[in-house]
Amino acid sequence: MWDDHEVLDLVANSLYLLVVLSVAYVAGQWALRLPVLPLREIVVVDREGGKPRHVTHAQAEAAIRDEPIGSFLALDLDAMRRAFGKLPWVRTVTIRRLWPQALEVTLEEHVxxxxxxxxxxxxxxxxxxxxxxxxxxxxxxxxxxxxxxxxxxxxxxxxxxxxxxxxxxxxxxxxxxxxxxxxxxxxxxxxxxxxxxxxxxxxxxxxxxxxxxxxxxxxxxxxxxxxxxxxx
Known part of the structure; x- marks a missing residue:
């Protein structure tokens, strides 16, 4: 096996690719924790794109006050969705990123x-x-x-x-x-x-x-x- 140059080249290339992928993964995780693209704005709207009738700006801020916001790319959208879902009058929550540094939270309120x-x-x-x-x-x-x-x-x-x-x-x-x-x-x-x-x-x-x-x-x-x- 060790005399087979083709096999040795294949093993070497595989190891090299594994190292590159590992480094890329570690670098990616590290980059997500950097204050790159910090979240600048959270926009809260109702399903028609207007101002929610029952949820106030102060309530929206309080809902995520204890949530680790982090950078735009590292946001835990599920955690934020659960936080907004605990507010009175909120029936469903939809969250999407607005590039480059904003977040849109759409609330369906109870009628x-x-x-x-x-x-x-x-x-x-x-x-x-x-x-x-x-x-x-x-x-x-x-x-x-x-x-x-x-x-x-x-x-x-x-x-x-x-x-x-x-x-x-x-x-x-x-x-x-x-x-x-x-x-x-x-x-x-x-x-x-x-x-x-x-x-x-x-x-x-x-x-x-x-x-x-x-x-x-x-x-x-x-x-x-x-x-x-x-x-x-």
Whole structure:
């Protein structure tokens, strides 16, 4: 083998290439730690490229204050993504480098649909999240894990109530999955555990020529009867 010059040349070339690659790797790791191309700017925008509605500049700065920023090339984007994802109102985070020395952080913020329990909110996807809002929102109360179902029912019930010009102020779902809807005028509708959509549609159909004529107007309508309803 040692008398075979071709084999010796191949071994020598392989060793040389290995040394070159090792040196290049070490040099690359060393270069990443140098203050070359320091990060100059972090731009935080919403999904439309505008200013986030709920996340402030101070909150964005605080989110990464304890993160090792380093140079533009050595940024740990996953760590930064997790840091921004912990902020209230943030649903998803996308981060990309803007050459030569900037970073763009795109935040998808929750869009609040309703209040949930004590101090929580429900977004339009039926997901609960922690946040504060001054908006006038309906209240959802139900067993854990039912926010998504309540959000879907809310959309259906809201559409059915449009001819009456009424809005839902509160929805309750009992542990036995019985539905109760409180309208914005104070009226309470008992929908029960089945055929909720059909029962509410029946209420809307009969409202103008029957219920609206009652004096005084009812405060409670029980729609759980198969062929009618009870009022009080």
């Amino acid at each position: 609040a649909l309703a209040r949930w329990g004590e101090g929580m909110l429900v977004n339009i996807h039926g997901e609960t999240f922690s946040g504060e809002s001054d908006e006038t929102l309906p209240q959802f109360d139900g067993p854990a894990g039912t926010a998504g179902d309540m959000a879907r029912r809310y959309a259906v019930f809201t559409e059915l109530l449009q001819p009456l010009g009424r809005r839902i102020g509160r929805m309750d779902l009992s542990p036995r999955r019985a539905w109760r809807v409180h309208l914005d005028d104070g009226l309470v509708l008992e929908l029960g555990r089945e055929q909720m959509t059909a029962r509410l549609a029946r209420y809307v159909r009969t409202h103008d020529h029957l219920l609206a004529r009652l004096s005084p107007p009812p405060s409670h309508v029980d729609l759980r009867y198969p062929n009618g309803f009870a009022v009080r």
